[in-house]
Amino acid sequence: MYIAIEGIDTAGKSTQISELKKIYPDAVITKEPGATEVGKEIRNIVLSARAKSKKAEFLLFLADRAEHIKEVVKPNLENMIISDRSAISGVAYALIQGKIDEKELVSLNDFATDKIYPNKVFLLKLTKEELEFRLSQKKLDGIELRGVEYLLSIQESIITAAKLLNIKLIEVDATKSIKEITDEIIESI
Numbered sequence: 001m002y003i004a005i006e007g008i009d010t011a012g013k014s015t016q017i018s019e020l021k022k023i024y025p026d027a028v029i030t031k032e033p034g035a036t037e038v039g040k041e042i043r044n045i046v047l048s049a050r051a052k053s054k055k056a057e058f059l060l061f062l063a064d065r066a067e068h069i070k071e072v073v074k075p076n077l078e079n080m081i082i083s084d085r086s087a088i089s090g091v092a093y094a095l096i097q098g099k100i101d102e103k104e105l106v107s108l109n110d111f112a113t114d115k116i117y118p119n120k121v122f123l124l125k126l127t128k129e130e131l132e133f134r135l136s137q138k139k140l141d142g143i144e145l146r147g148v149e150y151l152l153s154i155q156e157s158i159i160t161a162a163k164l165l166n167i168k169l170i171e172v173d174a175t176k177s178i179k180e181i182t183d184e185i186i187e188s189i
């Protein structure tokens with residue numbers, strides 16, 4: 001089973017993944033962007049937000065995804081795979097940028113992934129107040145510097161992206177305690 005945890009920055013994805021790792025010690029833990037050797041280099045470029053072209057940025061994420069599917073997901077389809085982000089993030093961020101139409105977004109992702117998508121995705125959903133608080137507690141990267149309203153629009157866009165990709169999305173209240181969230185995820189797995 002291929003599972004992904006989605007949510008905007010600071011929603012608690014990596015926190016939940018480290019909890020799930022304790023519960024499923026044999027699971028393949030992975031992430032987008034940056035799980036592979038090439039992906040690590042792509043991650044450095046995209047998070048620096050140096051690309052002037054939004055299309056270039058989108059294609060870099062897509063290249064990371066193609067490598068991730070080939071190197072990590074495909075060889076482990078018989079195992080439990082738990083990924084921090086997925087194609088849903090790719091479509092959600094690109095939808096907000098508005099440079100590529102919906103049909104094309106889906107077909108480009110189909111091309112990159114060979115239509116291998118997570119079986120189930122959990123969206124950790126934050127309130128504006130909690131997002132503001134969590135962002136105030138960390139050093140922001142280039143994408144986080146785009147601001148709270150931008151990130152909240154991405155949160156909504158994640159729901160649209162899941163529908164476009166036809167992926168089952170389970171919304172979880174990310175302001176609950178770490179344990180409550182983990183329990184909800186395990187219950188649905």
Ligand SMILES: Nc1ncnc2c1ncn2[C@@H]1O[C@H](COP(=O)(O)OP(=O)(O)OP(=O)(O)O)[C@@H](O)[C@H]1O
Pocket residue numbers: 007008009010011012013014015016134137174175176177178181
């Ligand atoms: N349920 C929770 N309640 C309160 N704080 C939390 C909860 N889950 C995570 N946090 C805290 O919020 C911050 C962000 O969490 P985390 O790094 O897991 O988020 P993330 O979604 O992986 O973020 P990013 O996408 O920016 O890497 C951390 O300081 C973490 O300790």
Ligand SMILES: Cc1cn([C@H]2C[C@H](O)[C@@H](COP(=O)(O)O)O2)c(=O)[nH]c1=O
Pocket residue numbers: 009031032033061062085086089090091093143144
């Ligand atoms: C997969 C993907 C990610 N992004 C953005 C979302 C985040 O701001 C960063 C990744 O950072 P994290 O600490 O690993 O969460 O990249 C994006 O814009 N497009 C994508 O396809």
